[in-house]
Amino acid sequence: MQYAIRSLLGGALAIAGAVAVPGSGAMAQEQVLFVSQGGAYQKAQTIAILDPAAKKLGIKVNQDSAPDAWPVMKTQIASGKPTWDVVDTPTGYCLRGGEQGLVEKLDFSKLPNAAAMPAEYRSDYSVAYEFYSSVLAYSLKKFADAASAPKTWADFWDVKKFPGRRALRNHPIATLEAALMADGVAPDKLYPLDVDRALKKLEEIKPHITVWWTSGAQSAQLLNDGEVDMVMPWNGRVSALTKEGAKVAYTYTQGILQSTSLCILKGAPNLATAIKFVNEAVDPVLQANLPLHIDYGPANPNAFGTGVISSARAKELPSAPENASRQALMSYAWWSSAKGEEAEKRWLGFMQK
């Protein structure tokens, strides 16, 4: 009986091996499996970055999408045979993956495009891929001109000077940063975050918060419906509204600049190709293509020097140098540290009080 099972298993393995051979044969074209978050965002990348990169490198870029890649990364590594090569995921997950041995350490000598990017845009395990921003947005029906509108987080907190209904995200990330800026901390002096101080400042504004939003769509809806007069949404959500003609506006001043990054899974099946692909994906010209198709900013600042992005378009992008310099750059290293995790755990207690 036992022998029968073993031979059965052996047979199955042999078949599996036979099936696997053609794909891994030396004759086959080099390929890489790239995973992003799906939807309009992945479609935009396909046109702007993935297809051109595949063509330029002569490789095949296979795609998969996972809105929440982290648990899959964990199970793939736990199974011992990852199938994904390169993942585009919020930068914090790349860092955490690096700490937990789920992600390959990068050799920047093989990634010249990434090496040319600012040091704070990359880590041993990640290269920033695109930028978005948590911004202060407001209704133009309530604040008709820029002069009367709230411009800083201190204004957002000032309920006397700027009466109106407010919404913040039901999550500590970026919200704690905004609270500290409202309390007078300079955008470049935020980290390590003083969580106690931030929560204390948030207690102040809490009675004036109508909604703590959970989804990006909701944040835009609230502003558009007139349910709130000011909100901290992601920039792409507000710019989508303005394109539809909604009477809303936002400022990058004191925005919180956030990114997703590329990282390579530990023991990726196509490691060598994955490294080539990552380098190409942050190529200045391909990066400059991205904002032509979606409201996200390129992660490689050199993209703004390629001439692909018009100066009018650059003004709208979170990572354009003149916009980036007015914002706080989120420290994913802090958020994925023990202190950051502790802050995330404290959030629920704050909401319930």
Added chain:
Amino acid sequence: MAQSATGQDDGEQRLMLLLAVPALLVVSALVLLPLAWLVGQSFWDNGLSFAHYQRVFSEAVYWRSFGLTFRIAALVTIACLLLGYPVAYAAAMAERPWKALILALIVLPFWTSVLVRAYAWLVLLQRTGVVNQMLERVGLISEPLALAHNEFGATLATVHILLPFMVLPIYAAIEKIPPDLMQAAASLGGGPAYAFRRVFLPLSMPGVISGMTLVFILTLGFYITPELLGGGRVVMVSMVVSRNVELYQQWGAASAVGVVLLLIVAAIFYAVSRVVSFDRILGDK
């Protein structure tokens, strides 16, 4: 329940058991096994561990959510009962075409997804919503009322979604009550209110109890409705479960919360069954 002694009944019982085997298999595959897995996970944190339970019992956030969840479940159950009983009564007493119409109106919302209904309530209740605009136009209010993005909105929408689960069991129970009984009570001198209280209401109790049980249990697990209408403030146990999956990246951290909820519900039902005999109410011996 029914304990029979005769040999003929024994044979019939065996046949019944045999017929129940497929159903039992399905139930164990789809309910008992996942439940066992859930309980197992809750004791697992890179090895056998009580860490997840320790957290649930030591941190105040969990108890606040449990308290809120049970409070809302009780509120929803009472509201559904007060609203649902008259509707069930009307449906049971109505003549042919009206009966069908009332039942159709009760069942109709079932065909709309919970998500859509939650959004519909948002459209009605929010600051610029239909209700506030109407009240303002009539002149009853000068400032929009805070109807959504709070506990009120979440509770109201939950009542609406769960109302059929109250109405249908009560309707079924009332349908079974012979109309002659009320006439008999009247002929013996009982006024309508007295007859209702002493004859009709007790006979409809099986429906009331099953309706209340259904609504109460379903509310405990509500997620989308309080998420959309609670404005982030109404943190039910279901939301704590999903938060724990995200935060601890381990099923166990979430499973422990689920297991504790299950045990509390079991304890409540045990306590209630000591006071009220379910068998008696549900019409068994």
